[in-house]
Amino acid sequence: MKEAIFEIRENKKIAKNTYEMVLAGDTTAIEKPGQFVNLKLEGFFLRRPISVCDYETGSAHRDGRGAAEQATAGSAAQGRLTLVYKAVGEGTEKMAALGAGTQLSVLTGLGNGYAQEKAGDAPVLIGGGAGIPPMYALCKALMASGGKKVQVILGFNTKDEIFYQEKFEALGAEVHVATADGSVGEKGFVTDVLAKLEYTYFYACGPLPMLRAIEKTAKSDGEYSFEERMGCGFGACMGCSMKMADGSYKRVCKEGPVFGREEIAW
Amino acid sequence: MVNETKAASRDTRVDLLGIELENPIIPASGTFGYGKEFSELYDINILGTFSFKGTTLEPRFGNPTPRIAETPNGMINAVGLQNPGVIAVRDKELPDMKKFFHKPVMANISGFSVEDYAKTVEILSGQDQIGWFEVNISCPNVHGGGMAFGTDPQMAKKVTEAVKKVADKPVIMKLSPNVTDIVAIARACEEGGADGISLTNTLLGMRIDLKTKKPVIANKMGGFSGSAIFPVALRMVYQVYEAVKIPIVGMGGVSSAKDAIEMMMAGATAVGVGAANLTDPWVSKKIVEELPEVMEKYGISSLKEIIGAAH
Numbered sequence A: 001m002k003e004a005i006f007e008i009r010e011n012k013k014i015a016k017n018t019y020e021m022v023l024a025g026d027t028t029a030i031e032k033p034g035q036f037v038n039l040k041l042e043g044f045f046l047r048r049p050i051s052v053c054d055y056e057t058g059s060a061h062r063d064g065r066g067a068a069e070q071a072t073a074g075s076a077a078q079g080r081l082t083l084v085y086k087a088v089g090e091g092t093e094k095m096a097a098l099g100a101g102t103q104l105s106v107l108t109g110l111g112n113g114y115a116q117e118k119a120g121d122a123p124v125l126i127g128g129g130a131g132i133p134p135m136y137a138l139c140k141a142l143m144a145s146g147g148k149k150v151q152v153i154l155g156f157n158t159k160d161e162i163f164y165q166e167k168f169e170a171l172g173a174e175v176h177v178a179t180a181d182g183s184v185g186e187k188g189f190v191t192d193v194l195a196k197l198e199y200t201y202f203y204a205c206g207p208l209p210m211l212r213a214i215e216k217t218a219k220s221d222g223e224y225s226f227e228e229r230m231g232c233g234f235g236a237c238m239g240c241s242m243k244m245a246d247g248s249y250k251r252v253c254k255e256g257p258v259f260g261r262e263e264i265a266w
Numbered sequence B: 001m002v003n004e005t006k007a008a009s010r011d012t013r014v015d016l017l018g019i020e021l022e023n024p025i026i027p028a029s030g031t032f033g034y035g036k037e038f039s040e041l042y043d044i045n046i047l048g049t050f051s052f053k054g055t056t057l058e059p060r061f062g063n064p065t066p067r068i069a070e071t072p073n074g075m076i077n078a079v080g081l082q083n084p085g086v087i088a089v090r091d092k093e094l095p096d097m098k099k100f101f102h103k104p105v106m107a108n109i110s111g112f113s114v115e116d117y118a119k120t121v122e123i124l125s126g127q128d129q130i131g132w133f134e135v136n137i138s139c140p141n142v143h144g145g146g147m148a149f150g151t152d153p154q155m156a157k158k159v160t161e162a163v164k165k166v167a168d169k170p171v172i173m174k175l176s177p178n179v180t181d182i183v184a185i186a187r188a189c190e191e192g193g194a195d196g197i198s199l200t201n202t203l204l205g206m207r208i209d210l211k212t213k214k215p216v217i218a219n220k221m222g223g224f225s226g227s228a229i230f231p232v233a234l235r236m237v238y239q240v241y242e243a244v245k246i247p248i249v250g251m252g253g254v255s256s257a258k259d260a261i262e263m264m265m266a267g268a269t270a271v272g273v274g275a276a277n278l279t280d281p282w283v284s285k286k287i288v289e290e291l292p293e294v295m296e297k298y299g300i301s302s303l304k305e306i307i308g309a310a311h
């Protein structure tokens, strides 16, 4: 885990209530897709946890550094972090209103991340709404590892909420869209698409009812990302504990947010 | 440069019940685990000490989630004393802690009956890593209709006496602020033989979600802490200082070296830092590092001299 000051480069609306924020800063603590960051927002006591949607590793964060800083930073690559978030409450609404140039304190490198080595040669990535962002970094990493047919199922309520479909397609994944009202793609839920696919492993992130439905439908091994209200995000407060199938407890922020299918007590 | 040398000569040491602390800063129970997560971020030996997670006789999973809510300048938690139980703390957490923390640690204990408290402390007696027992009496008494021990002077005294009988280290009674007369509770603990008092624990609070019309926290209510409670905690430390002779560990809303010094002026010998560790994991280190500068600014040469200075 690292704390660093990030500077917002871009913050724009990409779908209904949905925003994409690009930040520059030290991303060297981010190890893999499925991890999250914890953002400090002015006027709010607790940080806001948001999944890493995309990142480029680097430690420098300012283009316009002073000469001395430039010298010590040498030719360090600039770190970039992309977050996609829904404005659902006071904090995320505040985030949506922040302009380029705003600086934020960000804790990076939180949580365990996805087990990419388990993917097999035809994994399926399932994201619902605000659960889609971490699937993008995962899709990118799996495509980069080569020799895989990566299938992606994106679930939305309706047409206005759709985002990132073309970005997943541009990575070379086979993309399926499901909308609850049938305005685009398959009418229904991600599980209606999942039932028709062949896959070696699954990765899923989205609202709890969606995860439960996947648990009933999925035919392979797989893993899920969970959300919980967090006090710290780095394992100190026990605010985010989850009871597991074996009776033990795990912290969503530290041992999670990704848990194997077999670990979960539904 | 001149200021730095001056600041370096400031004396931050205090004596807490026979043990000298390098500085008065003590991360508060429940916000620092058993130290491990923070030891990966910085050398926690720079702290005065820390108080480990509230430990009970039996292992506890704690309350259902959500356990956390936000408030203006603070938070509410209803973790429900999740901990692995005293045996695991003695046999696993303490030996693990030895690897990264080399000072006496404060053992925070909770219970649900007088016997629970005494047994838990007894099991931890004889552990030379422990410097003090901090006995949290904000817990409900299962034999007393669920009323917290710390809300009744007689019960508070009983717990103190029972723990004192078995403890091999100084006993610091940690008070609940959810009472009409904090002074009466502090006095009862002193009469029961307490070596010190720590306060304050969290204030009972709640939040309601406007969308669902339901409490945010599954347990409905929880403990309110963070900078918002600082003036309340400071006032209670001030009142208790006037009423008892034993030393006080003051806490509640401390998030800077200035807050810590203010707490000491109210009467605290050492200062706990709680919720602030959760939002800024390096805050306790920063407070320790800032102390000499703030002392310099206010003309304080030794922290010992300012304990209770406001009286």
Ligand SMILES: Cc1cc2nc3c(=O)[nH]c(=O)nc-3n(C[C@H](O)[C@H](O)[C@H](O)COP(=O)(O)OP(=O)(O)OC[C@H]3O[C@@H](n4cnc5c(N)ncnc54)[C@H](O)[C@@H]3O)c2cc1C
Residues within 6 Å of the ligand: A036, A046, A047, A048, A049, A050, A051, A052, A084, A085, A086, A087, A088, A089, A090, A091, A092, A093, A130, A131, A133, A134, A226, A227, A228, A229, A230, A257, B069, B070
């Ligand atoms: C590991 C993790 C990854 C996440 N990734 C994303 C993401 O990539 N994109 C996205 O849109 N959302 C994501 N979320 C959800 C996001 O954290 C919440 O939507 C956000 O915290 C809401 O803040 P608010 O102030 O707008 O809402 P409010 O309801 O005003 O917030 C009040 C408090 O509750 C907490 N809270 C509210 N809803 C949630 C929630 N669903 N999960 C956790 N805490 C919550 C807030 O952090 C805050 O402390 C993630 C959550 C977790 C735990």
Ligand SMILES: Cc1cc2nc3c(=O)[nH]c(=O)nc-3n(C[C@H](O)[C@H](O)[C@H](O)COP(=O)(O)O)c2cc1C
Residues within 6 Å of the ligand: A231, A237, B028, B029, B030, B031, B053, B054, B055, B077, B079, B081, B108, B136, B174, B200, B201, B202, B223, B224, B225, B226, B227, B229, B251, B252, B253, B254, B272, B273, B274, B275, B276
């Ligand atoms: C998440 C959390 C867990 C806590 N757990 C305990 C505990 O186990 N035992 C205890 O005596 N106090 C516990 N406390 C109370 C703190 O130690 C401290 O007394 C209180 O939070 C006030 O300080 P603060 O405002 O700096 O947080 C907890 C507080 C928080 C925020």
Ligand code: FES
Residues within 6 Å of the ligand: A229, A230, A231, A232, A233, A234, A235, A236, A237, A238, A239, A240, A241, A251, A252, A253, A254
């Ligand atoms: S949020 Fe504090 S332990 Fe997970």
